Amino acid sequence: MTGSEASPTFRLAYVPGVTPAKWVRIWNERLPDVPLDLVQLPAADAPAALREGAADAGVVRLPVDRTFFSAIPLYTETTVVVVPKDHLVTAADEVSVADLADEVVFHPLDDVLGWERPPGEPAFERPATTEDAVELVAAGVGLLVVPQSLARLHHRRDLTYRPVVDAPQSGVGLVWPEDATTDLVDDFIGIVRGRTVNSTRGRAAAQAPAVTGGRKPEAGRTGKAGSKGSGRTAAGAGKGAAPKGGSRGAPRGARGAGSQGSAKGARRGRPRRSS
16 A cells, blocks of 8 residues: 545446446445445546546456556456347357358447457448447347447347357456555455455555564464464474483384383283173
């Protein structure tokens, strides 16, 4: 971490298709005194907004500039083709890029899959947005290949979708400027990674007693850890001194014979029980 809270609120950017509701709920439970403000941004604008400080962190499309941003990959989305419900594609559970070769496939200007040209025949012009492209699919003039979350976001009753098994995929990650890793950013990282409220990682770990000399403070060596530590100390002492039972240099057979012989002798000396 590089500093304390820069503001009394935490601003989280997110892009279309991302649903941060679960993380927001946990945040409100754990940090009720720190409001979390959601900032929705177009996928293409999110990195620049984070650079300019419009948000403290963002759940955005990957990749991003790793020389400036820190990033935690969260998941990779399934890519699907959006089609009318009565289209031939719906006869299959999934399709390949080759199956779309004879179809008109739209390539909106806000495409997030990163390919130079989608499969199939190009449309006369590129729709301005994914939402516009979905409207054209509903009009029956072409198809659209997008991450599954965007197909759900722009769902219509007259449309459906099928997975495209060999199409590019879109990754989603938690991203923030590396030089602006504040306490609040670290708190949100803990939530996203599933840390419990009592976790010793994150801010709690940063506030723990300093470790000196590469060893944990003696106060921490209690319980089982203390027992192990005592065992290591005894073993270490044994290297420089003879064990209580005899010389360290004594032959193994001699030591074994002595102990086993005593035990056998004790058994021989016991009177047998009369029947």
